[in-house]
Amino acid sequence: MKIVIPGGTGQVGTVLNRALSAAGHEVTVLSRQPARPGEVPWDGRTVGPWAEVIDGSDVVINLAGRSVSCRYTATHLQAMMDSRVRSTRAVGEAIAAAAHPPRVWLQMSTATIYAHRFDAPNDEQTGVIGGAEPGVPGYWAYSVDIAKAWEREQATADTPHTRKVALRSAMVMSPDRGGVFDVLLRLARLGLGGPVAGGAQYVSWIHDHDFVRAVQFLAARDDIAGPVNLAAPGPLPHRMFMHALRTVWGVPVGLPATKGMAELGAFALRSDTELLLKSRRVIPGRLLEAGFDFRYPQWPAAAGDLVGRVRSRPRRRRSGPASPSRADRTPAMS
Numbered sequence: 107m108k109i110v111i112p113g114g115t116g117q118v119g120t121v122l123n124r125a126l127s128a129a130g131h132e133v134t135v136l137s138r139q140p141a142r143p144g145e146v147p148w149d150g151r152t153v154g155p156w157a158e159v160i161d162g163s164d165v166v167i168n169l170a171g172r173s174v175s176c177r178y179t180a181t182h183l184q185a186m187m188d189s190r191v192r193s194t195r196a197v198g199e200a201i202a203a204a205a206h207p208p209r210v211w212l213q214m215s216t217a218t219i220y221a222h223r224f225d226a227p228n229d230e231q232t233g234v235i236g237g238a239e240p241g242v243p244g245y246w247a248y249s250v251d252i253a254k255a256w257e258r259e260q261a262t263a264d265t266p267h268t269r270k271v272a273l274r275s276a277m278v279m280s281p282d283r284g285g286v287f288d289v290l291l292r293l294a295r296l297g298l299g300g301p302v303a304g305g306a307q308y309v310s311w312i313h314d315h316d317f318v319r320a321v322q323f324l325a326a327r328d329d330i331a332g333p334v335n336l337a338a339p340g341p342l343p344h345r346m347f348m349h350a351l352r353t354v355w356g357v358p359v360g361l362p363a364t365k366g367m368a369e370l371g372a373f374a375l376r377s378d379t380e381l382l383l384k385s386r387r388v389i390p391g392r393l394l395e396a397g398f399d400f401r402y403p404q405w406p407a408a409a410g411d412l413v414g415r416v417r418s419r420p421r422r423r424r425s426g427p428a429s430p431s432r433a434d435r436t437p438a439m440s
């Protein structure tokens with residue numbers, strides 16, 4: 107198949123591109139700074155000559171958006187919003203104008219669209235959309251607003267010949283340098299992988315192999331449209347999540363951190379505590395109902411596999427990365 111991945115140079119794009127290319131598909135990535143074969147320039151905002159690669163393609167998987175791994179200042183939040191809404195609009199316009207539009211448009215969204223909650227998991231049917239939860243910082247609602255606007259942009263695009271799916275993805279765990287798993291593992295190895303703020307908040311995650319398989323499954327299933335949760339069926343409290351990670355690496359201790367310490371750490375890492383403290387209890391209702399079979403439904407086995415792959419990764423040379431990845435430049439936790 108001809109597959110186009112706008113914003114495919116980051117962490118998730120690297121995972122998808124690698125797997126889909128290895129499976130024999132012809133993958134084209136749209137990037138604002140194309141640097142490799144198979145990358146085509148676009149500005150992420152307006153339709154341009156790049157639209158030619160959409161015309162005649164089979165599948166479009168739009169991942170573009172400013173990294174969410176940053177301080178949530180008003181400027182950054184606005185950039186997160188604009189980059190997602192505008193790039194999605196441009197992709198929709200290119201599909202609408204295509205003589206031979208793609209069969210399916212998979213649009214990245216996020217599991218963050220759901221409410222911060224502990225009592226029950228969020229599936230697509232009964233899940234609570236966030237933004238009105240009591241007792242959480244007011245600015246958390248903005249991440250939900252971004253996700254809603256992002257999905258709305260796809261839902262309202264006039265592309266009658268193209269099936270549309272919004273991927274409400276949890277954190278994609280891959281062994282790549284600079285990805286979210288790499289960051290969490292590094293903290294654990296430093297002895298800093300203890301519970302944060304009590305560790306009761308749920309962590310939703312998906313193993314990279316299952317993420318790729320779910321994308322392929324959704325691309326193939328003509329009967330599925332609309333929002334779909336891409337998360338393993340076993341979200342678990344942060345405390346247990348980090349404990350499993352420490353166990354598989356063999357780190358005996360993980361210093362617990364208070365909310366204040368997490369705030370300081372996030373500040374030092376130029377990130378935001380929402381990424382750590384929001385309880386994302388999300389389950390893949392529609393995927394399971396459709397018969398999708400997770401290879402890694404539970405975290406301890408997934409963490410074991412990821413750690414094994416990290417251990418067998420080529421060592422970095424002092425002068426630079428052993429296998430340079432564009433994902434290295436954009437560590438993301440979302």
Ligand SMILES: NC(=O)c1ccc[n+]([C@@H]2O[C@H](COP(=O)([O-])OP(=O)(O)OC[C@H]3O[C@@H](n4cnc5c(N)ncnc54)[C@H](OP(=O)(O)O)[C@@H]3O)[C@@H](O)[C@H]2O)c1
Nearest residue numbers: 113115116117118137138150170171172173189277278438
């Ligand atoms: N990583 C996860 O676990 C996860 C989970 C759920 C949802 N998501 C979402 O999935 C998408 C991909 O995630 P990722 O981790 O691969 O993100 P990423 O590493 O930050 O990559 C996103 C890509 O978007 C492009 N981009 C950045 N700023 C942009 C802007 N202002 N306008 C247009 N394009 C821009 C960049 O490509 P160029 O610089 O080459 O143009 C970048 O490589 C993101 O939208 C993210 O929020 C990620």
